[in-house]
Amino acid sequence: MQKIGVFVCWCGSNIAATVDVKAVAQALKNEAGVVFSTDYQYMCSENGQAMIRQAIKEHQLTGIVVCSCSPRMHEATFRKTAVSAGLNPYMVEIANIREQCSWIHKDIAEGTEKAIVLARAAVAKLHKNAPLTAGTSPVTKRALVIGGGIAGIQTALDVADAGFEVDIVEKSPTIGGRMAQLDKTFPTLDCSACILTPKMVEAAQHEKINIISYAELESLSGFVGNFTATIRKKARFIDEDKCSGCGVCTEKCPSRKGLDEFNMKLNKRGAVYIPFAQAIPNVAVIDAEQCLHFRTGKCGLCQKNCSAGAIDFEQKDQLIERKYGAIVVATGFKPIDASAFNEYAYNDSPDVVTSLEFERIMNAAGPTKGQLIRPSDLKHPHEIVVIQCVGSRCTEDKEKGKPYCSKICCMYTAKHAMLVREKYPDVKVHVFYIDARTPGKNFDEFYRRAVEQYDVDYIKGMVGKVAVEGDKLHVQGSDLLNGEQVHINADMVVLATAIEPDPTARSLGTMLTASMDTNDFFTEAHPKLRPVESPPAGIFLSGVAQGPKDIPETVAQAGAAAAKVIGLLCKNELTCNACVAQTNEAICNGCSQCEKVCPYGAITYEDKEIRSPEFRGIRRIATVNEAICQGCGACTVTCPSGAMDLKGFTNSQIMSEVDAICR
Amino acid sequence: MSMNQEWTPKIVAFCCNWCSYAGADLAGSGRMNYPANVKIIRIPCSCRLNPMFVLRAFQRGADGVILCGCHPGDCHYSTGNYYARRRMTVLFSLLDYMGIERGRTRVEWVSAAEGAKFAATMNDFVKTITELGENKKLGDLRCKK
Amino acid sequence: MMKQLPLDRLPELFRKISEKKTVIAPIQSAGQVNFGVWTEDSILRLDALKTVKSAKGAFFPQVEDIVRFRMEGKKIDIHPADVLTEEFVIFGVRGCDARSFELLDRVFLSDPVDPFYAARRQHGTVVTLACNEPEETCFCTNFGIDAADPAGDVTCWIAGDVIYFRANTEKGIAFTADLESAENESPVEELKKNITEILKKLPFGALNLTGFDGDHLMERFNDPRWSELARGCLGCGTCTFVCPTCQCYDVRDFDTGSDIQRYRCWDSCMFSDFTLMAHGTNRPTQTERFRQRFMHKLVYFPSNNEGLYSCVGCGRCLEKCPQSIHIINVIKALGVNKDA
Amino acid sequence: MQEMIINRLRELLADGEYAGVIGWAQGETPFDRTPNLFNAEGLDQLRYDSFCGSNLSKYLVQQASKTEKKIIALLKPCDCYSFNQLCTEHRIDRNKVYVIGVGCKGKIDVEKIRKAGIKGITGITEDGDLLKIETMYGEKEISRKDVLLEKCLACKGKEHKCADEVLGESEETCSGDKYAAVRRLEAMTAEERFEFWRGELSKCIRCNACRNVCPACSCIKCVFDNPNSGVQNKAAADDFEESLFHIIRAYHVAGRCTDCGECSRVCPQGIPLHLLNRRIIQDVNELYGDYQAGESIGQRHPLTDFTLEDEEPSVIDTRGGGK
Known part of the structure; x- marks a missing residue:
């Protein structure tokens, strides 16, 4: 019979408020096998853990049950405590009497009774626990960063600086991501390219960083420390090694109808193009849909004029398979499709632009070479209206808008207003806003300068309609502070649209088995305590892929993700999950049903000598590779005879929990 | 729990460790109430639920058994919930075929971010089971004393 | 002196008896005829020669609680199950099943007496019924059982549409007390003669059982043909669970959550875990288990019970064995009349 | 059909390549069929007729692994599915078994004959679709179609899914x-x-x-x-x-x-x-x-x-x- 110690935590008042912890400790005293039962304000605290160590030694406990918060919080803590007292870490069970009991039941009697049942279930399970030791698996000392924006670049640099190889996989022809499209950055109004391109160059020249551009992750298998990724490098039809980036081909290309994605499709580009001047790799790419050679088989001017002979129409997609120890998701974001907001006449007038389009118009390398002119008649606007929260904080219509606040629009709108007012004092700028959310360092001061120093007209209220009237845009909105309707005949309207994750995020999440929330942002392992890790071990999050954030936060998170990756890659081997499947060779039928359901291919078969009362001789037996098995348990259910069981969650453990709960 | 006491439904919820158990925790930290008759058993994945556990729960006096797992496509083990989905469909079909009330068993996909959905599901399930009444068809009389 | 009763007033008789005693009779439910408690809407099937499960269930049920333990902290209190106290009548028992009660008595009533079985035997009145139409699988004639005049507290005959009773014991007399006496017993005599005629036509009516006794134990045990006979055997327990004379049982504990229920249940020597003790070396192959079953019926039991065979020739195992392997194969293969 | 099978088996067993054949033997009553393993000498005991309803594929799980040599198995069309399933689950080594697909036109369920009220059966002879049954209570007759085994009413077709060789004709007896x-x-x-x-x-x-x-x-x-x-x-x-x-x-x-x-x-x-x-x-x-x-x-x-x-x-x- 086991000697079990039960420790009921008050968790300050979180548990003690709605569960009579003394009664729970008392009730557990006369449970079979329980030799010690006590309660304490903070079991997870230092002296709480000391109490456990003391009890283990004093009563020679063979197992402990801690009735406290969720095992997802402190199971590891209490396991370490057990180890420090010489007890096997898997002889510890947690009864979740906070999140799943005290916090959700008001009535003390009800809460106490449930806590007792949950505690009994944990004791019942502990009776069937057996000490387990975890195996180890090797670590591939290379990281994979998916996405080449500032988040991906920063993470790659930090990891590479620690001496580990990093591959950056970027979907578009060049790294740089969303930040490369920006003109200035808040709150310091640094030129975005000036602070980004050095990092891009550093990444390109770093001997530990390998940039795989114009490529996407095709498939992924394996587990932390032992991922095998297959990357599809799309055909550029240009040989990267030969192309010097001279750009001759881009000038010679007759097909001019391609829309320049980099400039948010405000202008056209050739079929062969280099996205922007500081592109890394500074190599052209051919857009097969626009290229006349692909459409009609003729032309080929670029090939004729390319002195380096880099054009290669026969180039095919390339599948690269490499092993990685850790994976960082840095897939960034894109603004939502503003065409859904026709009340702002986005589809009716080219002068209604999104903030990112406006950013390109303001940018010296943009379609208007930095001149603030209206896309419709290229005239200089005198009155601009900016509308905040277009599609953000929009709860009633899920398809059109996003329920969350996109966080960065208040700041970049203040930036736009300041830049316009500072460069063109004659232009009047009105900003319709709900709340000006500028909480960062020097953020509010920046916003105050826009209001006071550049007297940008901030109107607290929403815009009802924007109507095209002649060459003016009749903006009709409300001013809640003065309680009146506002009509402005503006020359341009800028929509500060919401941002959403990159469209490839959802499929990538499925491939990585990383959980995602309903808005397709990657869900972090824990909102407060593990913001840069994804639940599956070895997958880390960097940048807006995890949620809306600005550049300073992105870079901070990129560094944090890098630190986690370095923490993982610096280990020579990883301790595996101890709760893995195990075969009872005496009764295994060798029928290979389990192998078919194993997602990791951890089960193989071999002929073994079996000595059991039922059978003596050679038989086909399933064996589990403990390094690959992740302990999901799918095999234990397809095994009809129960020969395959899962250590830590065995059939008898779960059944005794069911018995205790239903008693 | 002797017979004369007024019957209260006894529900066993099997929650997968990565999504629905985290969803339950989120419902907890969000203080979203659901009845205390629901007791949660943590299993590594919804594919760990063996139909024998469901039958064991009913034998021992449970009135309703619900399996919560990650949304198909989100499973931490990539394919676990796909298998669980087929297994539970076959099991529920068998129980329905033998005349067991349909509402007694249920599968619900709850992600780690859906605390509200978890609480709502549990409230709804307890309501369904309360309407169905005590489990008389699939219980072991000896466990009722 | 015989008593008689028109067959169609039998339900009336049952209703009267049911006021004081439970009536168990062969009734049909879900397409099969088994002994069950008679109620108003039961379908009485006295015409069915054999029930699937034998009548022994009335005295030695398949599952029976023995004792219940309840743990209060460190104290254990024990509640032995109470023995049967109500009276009951088991009606329509055939001659072969009636004989099986005698065989079971030798096991359960010998020292130490089994209280549960003893109580049931004491409170049970056995009303046997002659077999009007014995079937080809019957071979009770080999064991000195007269299907035309079966033993029991009361013996009945159904001749035409009248049922005749003859009380053989006090219980029998009590049972037939207020029945009208039968003046003309000739239909019974005539029925007995017919039955005896039919019994002569039984294909396995006259087997030669010499060689099956204690003295030839080792010859039978070491006979090489056991593995040949047992090859087709599935090791299921059908033959043992339909057999009226199988008396082996296993004792099991069931944890109900609040207490421990110890019960006994029929066990089958054909099962792979029969008599599996701690060291795990019970009979390893189906040949040994198969041999144990028939050696017990035809050799071990007779050698301990003055030559009384533990088989009553009811033929249930002949009908119900999925692969048609049964005691007749063994008797013919290993007995003296190998050529018969 | 039975003689054809026995002769073919004699040929196969002659050269000792096979350890034996799994088939049905005569039980005690004329219509009892008991699965058994036959060697060349015991072949005259082998029976194959309308009473061989049982499915022999499960015996191969033990028998096929016991001997070094291959084993012959007589399988009806419906038995073959079980054989394939057991091979899929590696319980039978497919190349240790030589499967003879025996023709089947539906097998008789003696229990159904008894349920039809025919008692004391001592012999059954087939005459086309009619079964002549001698009993201790005189001659009785019943149509073969009415007393087929339950499984024959859901017959899955006359094709042997795993036979190395087929002997005799089969007929699908599925009824609706x-x-x-x-x-x-x-x-x-x-x-x-x-x-x-x-x-x-x-x-x-x-x-x-x-x-x-x-x-x-x-x-x-x-x-x-x-x-x-x-x-x-x-x-x-x-x-x-x-x-x-x-x-x-x-x-x-x-x-x-x-x-x-x-x-x-x-x-x-x-x-x-x-x-x-x-x-x-x-x-x-x-x-x-x-x-x-x-x-x-x-x-x-x-x-x-x-x-x-x-x-x-x-x-x-x-x-x-x-x-």
Whole structure:
């Protein structure tokens, strides 16, 4: 019979408020096998853990049950405590009497009774626990960063600086991501390219960083420390090694109808193009849909004029398979499709632009070479209206808008207003806003300068309609502070649209088995305590892929993700999950049903000598590779005879929990 | 729990460790109430639920058994919930075929971010089971004393 | 002196008896005829020669609680199950099943007496019924059982549409007390003669059982043909669970959550875990288990019970064995009349 | 047909390449057939006629592994599916068995003859579709079609799915829709279905014949015999335990049951156990696409497979069957 110690935590008042912890400790005293039962304000605290160590030694406990918060919080803590007292870490069970009991039941009697049942279930399970030791698996000392924006670049640099190889996989022809499209950055109004391109160059020249551009992750298998990724490098039809980036081909290309994605499709580009001047790799790419050679088989001017002979129409997609120890998701974001907001006449007038389009118009390398002119008649606007929260904080219509606040629009709108007012004092700028959310360092001061120093007209209220009237845009909105309707005949309207994750995020999440929330942002392992890790071990999050954030936060998170990756890659081997499947060779039928359901291919078969009362001789037996098995348990259910069981969650453990709960 | 006491439904919820158990925790930290008759058993994945556990729960006096797992496509083990989905469909079909009330068993996909959905599901399930009444068809009389 | 009763007033008789005693009779439910408690809407099937499960269930049920333990902290209190106290009548028992009660008595009533079985035997009145139409699988004639005049507290005959009773014991007399006496017993005599005629036509009516006794134990045990006979055997327990004379049982504990229920249940020597003790070396192959079953019926039991065979020739195992392997194969293969 | 088989077997067994043949032997009564292993000398004992209803494929799991030499097996078309399923599960080594597909025109169920009121059967002779039955109570006759085995009414066709060689003609004896009984049950209300199964399963005497004969139920140690499984029990001490045994058995063979009908054939209490498995087969076919277990060796059965678009388990609440 086991000697079990039960420790009921008050968790300050979180548990003690709605569960009579003394009664729970008392009730557990006369449970079979329980030799010690006590309660304490903070079991997870230092002296709480000391109490456990003391009890283990004093009563020679063979197992402990801690009735406290969720095992997802402190199971590891209490396991370490057990180890420090010489007890096997898997002889510890947690009864979740906070999140799943005290916090959700008001009535003390009800809460106490449930806590007792949950505690009994944990004791019942502990009776069937057996000490387990975890195996180890090797670590591939290379990281994979998916996405080449500032988040991906920063993470790659930090990891590479620690001496580990990093591959950056970027979907578009060049790294740089969303930040490369920006003109200035808040709150310091640094030129975005000036602070980004050095990092891009550093990444390109770093001997530990390998940039795989114009490529996407095709498939992924394996587990932390032992991922095998297959990357599809799309055909550029240009040989990267030969192309010097001279750009001759881009000038010679007759097909001019391609829309320049980099400039948010405000202008056209050739079929062969280099996205922007500081592109890394500074190599052209051919857009097969626009290229006349692909459409009609003729032309080929670029090939004729390319002195380096880099054009290669026969180039095919390339599948690269490499092993990685850790994976960082840095897939960034894109603004939502503003065409859904026709009340702002986005589809009716080219002068209604999104903030990112406006950013390109303001940018010296943009379609208007930095001149603030209206896309419709290229005239200089005198009155601009900016509308905040277009599609953000929009709860009633899920398809059109996003329920969350996109966080960065208040700041970049203040930036736009300041830049316009500072460069063109004659232009009047009105900003319709709900709340000006500028909480960062020097953020509010920046916003105050826009209001006071550049007297940008901030109107607290929403815009009802924007109507095209002649060459003016009749903006009709409300001013809640003065309680009146506002009509402005503006020359341009800028929509500060919401941002959403990159469209490839959802499929990538499925491939990585990383959980995602309903808005397709990657869900972090824990909102407060593990913001840069994804639940599956070895997958880390960097940048807006995890949620809306600005550049300073992105870079901070990129560094944090890098630190986690370095923490993982610096280990020579990883301790595996101890709760893995195990075969009872005496009764295994060798029928290979389990192998078919194993997602990791951890089960193989071999002929073994079996000595059991039922059978003596050679038989086909399933064996589990403990390094690959992740302990999901799918095999234990397809095994009809129960020969395959899962250590830590065995059939008898779960059944005794069911018995205790239903008693 | 002797017979004369007024019957209260006894529900066993099997929650997968990565999504629905985290969803339950989120419902907890969000203080979203659901009845205390629901007791949660943590299993590594919804594919760990063996139909024998469901039958064991009913034998021992449970009135309703619900399996919560990650949304198909989100499973931490990539394919676990796909298998669980087929297994539970076959099991529920068998129980329905033998005349067991349909509402007694249920599968619900709850992600780690859906605390509200978890609480709502549990409230709804307890309501369904309360309407169905005590489990008389699939219980072991000896466990009722 | 015989008593008689028109067959169609039998339900009336049952209703009267049911006021004081439970009536168990062969009734049909879900397409099969088994002994069950008679109620108003039961379908009485006295015409069915054999029930699937034998009548022994009335005295030695398949599952029976023995004792219940309840743990209060460190104290254990024990509640032995109470023995049967109500009276009951088991009606329509055939001659072969009636004989099986005698065989079971030798096991359960010998020292130490089994209280549960003893109580049931004491409170049970056995009303046997002659077999009007014995079937080809019957071979009770080999064991000195007269299907035309079966033993029991009361013996009945159904001749035409009248049922005749003859009380053989006090219980029998009590049972037939207020029945009208039968003046003309000739239909019974005539029925007995017919039955005896039919019994002569039984294909396995006259087997030669010499060689099956204690003295030839080792010859039978070491006979090489056991593995040949047992090859087709599935090791299921059908033959043992339909057999009226199988008396082996296993004792099991069931944890109900609040207490421990110890019960006994029929066990089958054909099962792979029969008599599996701690060291795990019970009979390893189906040949040994198969041999144990028939050696017990035809050799071990007779050698301990003055030559009384533990088989009553009811033929249930002949009908119900999925692969048609049964005691007749063994008797013919290993007995003296190998050529018969 | 029997002589043809015996002669062919004599040829095959002549050169000693095969350890023996698994077939049916004459039991005590003229219509009893007992599975047995024959060598060349014992071939005259071998019988093959309308009474050889049992499915021999499960014997090969033990017999085929015992000898070095190959073994010959006589398999009817419906037995072949079980053979393939056992080969898929590596319980039989396919190249250690030489399969002779024997022709089958439907097998006779003696229990049905008895149920038709014919008692004291001492001999049965076939004359076309008519069976002449000698009994202790005179000559009786009955039409062959009315007393076929339950499994023959759901015959899966006359093609042998795994035969190395076929001897004799086969005929499909399927009579209409084999899921008719399942649909009748589904049309009942939940209460009626519960009463139906309580009535049937309460007859169960836990003799394990259905488990021990079932080719899909071939575990080395069954959960019901294993003290550590948590469901070990030897007798149904309570209504629940009666259902527990059959629900778990039906679930364990789900996706692997070839609907060979042996469980219903051997049940001493005549419980229509095949209706449980047939319901699951019908569900699997409707929800996941037609699947016949044992169609070929190496299949992936539906419960070890999935598609992204599978129905949710709640589909059961809305599909057929009374509320």
